[in-house]
Amino acid sequence: MSLYFKNLDKxxxxxxxxxxxxxxxxxxxxxxxxxxxxxxxxxxMEDTFNAFKLTPFNExxxxxxxxxxxxxxGQAHGLAFSVNEGIKxxxxxxxxxxxxHNDLGITPRNNGNLTEWxxxxxxLLNTILTVEAHKPLSHKNKGWEIFTNKIISELNKDxxxxxxxxxxxxxxxxxxxxxxxNHLIITTSHPSPLSARHSFFGSKIFTKTNDFLERGQLGKxxxx
Numbered sequence: 141m142s143l144y145f146k147n148l149d150k151x152x153x154x155x156x157x158x159x160x161x162x163x164x165x166x167x168x169x170x171x172x173x174x175x176x177x178x179x180x181x182x183x184x185m186e187d188t189f190n191a192f193k194l195t196p197f198n199e200x201x202x203x204x205x206x207x208x209x210x211x212x213x214g215q216a217h218g219l220a221f222s223v224n225e226g227i228k229x230x231x232x233x234x235x236x237x238x239x240x241h242n243d244l245g246i247t248p249r250n251n252g253n254l255t256e257w258x259x260x261x262x263x264l265l266n267t268i269l270t271v272e273a274h275k276p277l278s279h280k281n282k283g284w285e286i287f288t289n290k291i292i293s294e295l296n297k298d299x300x301x302x303x304x305x306x307x308x309x310x311x312x313x314x315x316x317x318x319x320x321x322n323h324l325i326i327t328t329s330h331p332s333p334l335s336a337r338h339s340f341f342g343s344k345i346f347t348k349t350n351d352f353l354e355r356g357q358l359g360k361x362x363x364x
Contacts, residue, residue: 145189149196152192155197155290156189156192164287165283165286171282172185172282179272181272182213182215182270183209183217183270187217189218190218190219190258191220191266195258195262195263197294197295197298200261201262201353201359201361202261202349203303205304206220206221207267207308208270208276209270210271211274212274213273218269219255220266221254222252222254222255222258225251228252229249231332234248235331235332235340236331237249239343239346244346244347244363246363256364265288267289267311268284269284269287269288270284292314292318299320300358301322301353302323304318305349306327307331308329315327328340
């Protein structure tokens with residue numbers, strides 16, 4: 141997978157290089173290569189690390205943690221919750237857009253590509269970065285969680301204030317890695333149709349995020 145570490149900033153590149161030499165990552169790499177050779181895997185390998193390519197380490201303002209990529213053809217492109225243009229907006233993302241409308245008055249859109257968020261400093265991080273077609277969580281416990289825990293831990297160590305948005309129990313468990321008092325943690329239920337009504341809708345996540353960033357003179361995110 142090191143072939144796909146290109147176009148990363150120096151901090152990400154150094155971190156990826158260190159992790160790629162560790163035993164867990166070597167095993168993960170071998171597993172992924174075998175999967176690619178024999179099955180349909182999403183996202184395409186060249187897109188797997190898009191979150192890091194689009195959001196340099198020193199520009200991260202917000203971290204939104206997802207679980208694993210969408211498992212339908214053409215959906216996943218390396219950004220949590222985001223889908224390629226021309227793909228129907230999935231239910232969880234539709235609910236995110238509904239909350240954006242309720243919170244900030246932003247009209248829900250038909251395009252589910254969140255690349256513009258990523259370019260502004262929103263790291264859209266799944267805890268598992270690949271998946272077999274039509275088999276959610278098929279790459280769970282293969283090593284990705286160790287890798288992304290390292291990412292979260294390194295971001296936590298950085299003194300520049302950040303907002304960590306944790307939706308649902310899987311993401312909320314990552315709060316144990318976020319101990320730096322400089323950062324803000326926002327937790328709600330997952331935006332999926334099954335759980336959004338519990339504490340996601342009405343949470344005003346986006347207002348809270350931008351208020352925090354503005355207090356730190358970091359510049360707010362345009363969530364349009």
